């Protein structure tokens with residue numbers, strides 16, 4: 001039986017099934033809390049992007065934004081699928097290098113890249129650095145001289161639009177810590193500076209307009225603003241871009257309130273828009289790069305918890321508490337993110353009650369889901385929370401000295417541990433004595 005709203009099944013015993021495996025069995029085998037990914041869904045998402053570009057005959061790079069979930073295993077899957085990746089820190093870059101990710105397909109982001117980060121990127125000849133600010137232009141140029149190396153760069157610009165779930169709003173005066181402002185001429189100034197550096201190969205523009213975007217208008221609008229600027233640069237400097245990078249932010253379904261578009265549709269519309277503008281301006285077709293994070297791993301992942309205590313406040317609310325919380329999923333506490341879940345060991349039963357799911361951290365704000373419809377709940381039941389594949393493990397933390405949960409990949413009925421559960425020795429590993 002298929003489960004409504006999520007890409008998973010329910011078996012004859014009424015247990016939730018992911019990638020052909022019984023989640024109750026996985027919880028027993030690996031313990032809880034446990035992150036489980038169906039790798040076939042990850043591959044499908046990658047292919048939706050990559051194949052659409054191919055079908056349209058457009059040169060493209062689909063760069064997985066690895067901040068959504070970075071580990072050796074996921075980067076190996078991205079490598080298998082032929083994706084590029086984005087990294088935003090030395091730690092993410094280090095992970096990519098350890099995963100033997102092809103360095104020419106690694107792009108480095110960040111609004112305050114350190115000397116160490118830039119040096120590691122330069123030494124390993126990564127594919128591209130996305131320049132964010134004037135300080136970085138000077139710093140990068142100095143480091144390239146010191147290492148006697150060249151580097152491809154994109155310039156990150158802020159088109160001055162913000163996507164707001166279903167509509168974009170123009171903000172005349174863009175207020176963001178990221179990138180160069182187009183409206184006030186800073187982007188153009190950065191462009192002319194980059195053009196003066198021999199070791200820097202300026203490939204084009206980058207923008208990332210937000211996250212959880214459910215329509216294509218915001219991207220179309222961003223493209224329009226980029227091309228307005230490029231038309232100017234063409235007439236003044238005779239410049240045409242080799243690459244245009246439109247970032248990520250393609251929305252996914254967390255709850256029934258979310259209605260995402262098919263991933264291919266974002267690509268279709270982007271390509272259509274770019275083609276329209278270049279034919280108007282008589283530019284050669286640039287490569288199109290995108291940077292999906294959430295839309296590649298988000299829906300492929302679930303988190304399994306064991307339900308422990310319950311608390312009834314008559315006339316107010318019923319709480320159930322799970323063996324994880326804001327330590328394995330920070331998003332509800334950080335930005336009131338909403339999730340859905342089911343009792344994994346009775347996923348076939350109708351909902352008869354409503355409970356609020358609490359984590360076990362010493363914070364009143366440690367609530368995973370408010371007012372979740374469920375069947376009657378018993379302690380020892382397994383709660384499965386959906387769409388936790390992005391920004392779940394990657395934002396996990398050790399608050400209250402909880403150990404980080406394990407991560408399991410499942411595919412074609414096989415399960416494989418890809419990140420071990422932290423031990424308490426891991427947690428005190430860096431503690432030093434003071435006696």
Ligand SMILES: *Cc1c(COP(=O)(O)O)cnc(C)c1O
Pocket residue numbers: 065067068086109208210211212247248249250291292293294295390
């Ligand atoms: C976060 C981020 C992404 C990925 O965003 P998603 O919403 O996960 O797709 C891509 N590019 C940049 C520059 C980002 O900061």
